[in-house]
Amino acid sequence: MDWSERARAAEQLQEWDVAIALVSAHAECFSDDPDMHDNHLWHMDLLARAERLPELTERALTDSHARRRLNRSLRERGMEAALRDRAEDGDRGAMYVLVRLMCGTGRVREAQKVVQDIGPDDRYAHRIVARDRRP
Helix, strand or coil, rough: CCCCHHHHHHHHHHHHHHHHHHHHHCCCCCCCHHHHHHHHHHHHHHHHHHCCCHHHHHHCCCCCCHHHHHHHHHHCCCCHHHHHHHHHHCHHCCCCHHHHHHHHCCCHHHHHHHHHHCCCHHHHHHHHHHHHHHH
């Protein structure tokens, strides 16, 4: 059994420490080797599924994949306040995720206020809200 099979088995058993250790040893962000890059994405996903949000948050400071996976994880957990905090700290992706979440739950006015408060000049955020305001 090679390392990836052992990692998949650990993942199935939710033995997160084992799976993360195995995958992270074969992962590299923006690697020329597509397998290393895919393993990096797998690593970020494992961190989120293991609920290692502090580690993912730390990595998100310099890693766009970690940032996107963190924002998606916060959305999945309904952690709107954390998304808003990230958006207020300059993470546009967090703002887009938050606005989509609000629009998707019928809170278009709240989403519009978020855009006005955090990114009043952000055209993309305005388009997200406008798309959900249409009948």
